[in-house]
Amino acid sequence: MYKLTVSEEWDSISPKDLWVYNKLQLSQVCGYTCGPAGLEVPSPGFYIVRPSINFMGMGRYARSEYLSHSTEHLHPGEFWCEIFKGQHKSIDYHYGVCNLVVYGLKSAETYYKWDRWEVVKEEISLSPVLDEFKDKYEWINIEMIGDKLIEVQFRANPDFRYSNSVAIPIWDKVPEVIPNGYRYIDDDDFYRKGFLIND
Numbered sequence: 001m002y003k004l005t006v007s008e009e010w011d012s013i014s015p016k017d018l019w020v021y022n023k024l025q026l027s028q029v030c031g032y033t034c035g036p037a038g039l040e041v042p043s044p045g046f047y048i049v050r051p052s053i054n055f056m057g058m059g060r061y062a063r064s065e066y067l068s069h070s071t072e073h074l075h076p077g078e079f080w081c082e083i084f085k086g087q088h089k090s091i092d093y094h095y096g097v098c099n100l101v102v103y104g105l106k107s108a109e110t111y112y113k114w115d116r117w118e119v120v121k122e123e124i125s126l127s128p129v130l131d132e133f134k135d136k137y138e139w140i141n142i143e144m145i146g147d148k149l150i151e152v153q154f155r156a157n158p159d160f161r162y163s164n165s166v167a168i169p170i171w172d173k174v175p176e177v178i179p180n181g182y183r184y185i186d187d188d189d190f191y192r193k194g195f196l197i198n199d
Helices: 006-011 015-021 023-029 128-133
Strands: 034-036 045-051 063-067 078-081 088-094 097-105 116-119 139-145 148-153 166-170 182-189 192-198
Touching (some): 128 139, 166 182
Antiparallel strands (some): 045 063, 088 139, 139 148
């Protein structure tokens, strides 16, 4: 269900379905202004630059970058895309039915360092782009900014596997005093140490 390792996730996916993990291909199918490293941007401006495929997650190497025309300086595995504004959401679908909606909150301009994730009562329909997968994979997790689909995984959101409704990432050190109603979960990943989750 959660597929906590790259090998678990990789081994569960049919090769012909791997295109959804390619964020460049997904962005192109969704009709966004985007392209691979080496393709000139249509007009100068800020674009989101990130790896086309990143099974490890956590927004690794994602950044906003001003691109004037040429993108030949980008890593060959990266792509650029128009930047979207709005609420960042992580949504789980169980056989295509909305099961969990989580909002990400952050104060800093960063693409990985979130302050808090919280379950909200909202129902969001699965994108028609993914209709072919709703009966094929038990779980589909997507990420959206506003109403724009930006990421897809064939697994559930592992940060809410404890029946929690709040997950507060811990980046530096575990607090000596845990707030009432919360407990610490060790979940080391990238720069993150773990989470405070509500009981």
